[in-house]
Amino acid sequence: EAGVVQSPRYKIIEKKQPVAFWCNPISGHNTLYWYLQNLGQGPELLIRYENEEAVDDSQLPKDRFSAERLKGVDSTLKIQPAELGDSAVYLCASSLGLTGTQYFGPGTRLLVL
Amino acid sequence: QKEVEQNSGPLSVPEGAIASLNCTYSDRGSQSFFWYRQYSGKSPELIMFIYSNGDKEDGRFTAQLNKASQYVSLLIRDSQPSDSATYLCASLEGYQKVTFGIGTKLQVIP
Numbered sequence: 001e002a003g004v005v006q007s008p009r010y011k012i013i014e015k016k017q018p019v020a021f022w023c024n025p026i027s028g029h030n031t032l033y034w035y036l037q038n039l040g041q042g043p044e045l046l047i048r049y050e051n052e053e054a055v056d057d058s059q060l061p062k063d064r065f066s067a068e069r070l071k072g073v074d075s076t077l078k079i080q081p082a083e084l085g086d087s088a089v090y091l092c093a094s095s096l097g098l099t100g101t102q103y104f105g106p107g108t109r110l111l112v113l
Numbered sequence: 114q115k116e117v118e119q120n121s122g123p124l125s126v127p128e129g130a131i132a133s134l135n136c137t138y139s140d141r142g143s144q145s146f147f148w149y150r151q152y153s154g155k156s157p158e159l160i161m162f163i164y165s166n167g168d169k170e171d172g173r174f175t176a177q178l179n180k181a182s183q184y185v186s187l188l189i190r191d192s193q194p195s196d197s198a199t200y201l202c203a204s205l206e207g208y209q210k211v212t213f214g215i216g217t218k219l220q221v222i223p
Contacts, residue, residue: 040121040215040216041215041216042117042119042201042203042213042214042215042216043157043201043213044213045210045211045212048210056209056210091156091157098205098209098210098211099145099205099211100145100146100147100159100162100203100204100205100211101147101159101162102159102211103159104156104157104158105156106155106156107156
């Protein structure tokens with residue numbers, strides 16, 4: 001069974017540029033999470049989807065971040081415009097319902113110059 | 114105060130010893146607790162979970178939960194250099210959200 005797929009794996013952009021990350025969860029997993037992980041820190045939730053619905057986006061900086069999960073499968077996370085402080089690893093995870101048993105993708109390492 | 118607290122380490126143990134990783138949580142409504150292992154440059158992977166008071170064993174790993182003290186631990190017996198990683202503790206709070214600690218870096222010295 002294929003795991004969670006994310007792309008790109010690495011991205012280097014200049015500040016104020018837009019950037020987008022894509023995630024394909026494990027087949028059948030209705031819950032999808034986007035996390036941000038800074039060096040030396042644990043994953044911090046940005047947004048959680050149950051099927052197509054964003055049920056927890058309280059930590060998503062909505063002035064510059066947006067996300068969508070069309071058809072309840074793939075998801076895209078966008079940052080526009082990017083700031084230097086956005087440099088981090090963006091992790092996507094999926095699960096069957098809200099649970100701590102989550103399966104993580106390889107992550108996208110973003111560097112904003 | 115973070116909802117899930119871990120010492121960032123590093124925790125250094127000799128090969129073959131028992132590594133003890135600890136985690137405390139503040140939300141008494143937390144039902145379940147999860148231990149993830151994260152190798153440097155990789156994503157977290159689940160090792161085991163626990164939701165009942167007491168011990169749960171899986172191979173060389175034992176998770177311990179004490180809800181009265183709001184304390185979770187992970188013991189790794191016969192530690193190997195390949196166990197060197199960061200160990201993340203996570204809690205499921207009120208069926209509303211999962212919160213991760215900052216992780217404890219474990220170094221197993223050959």
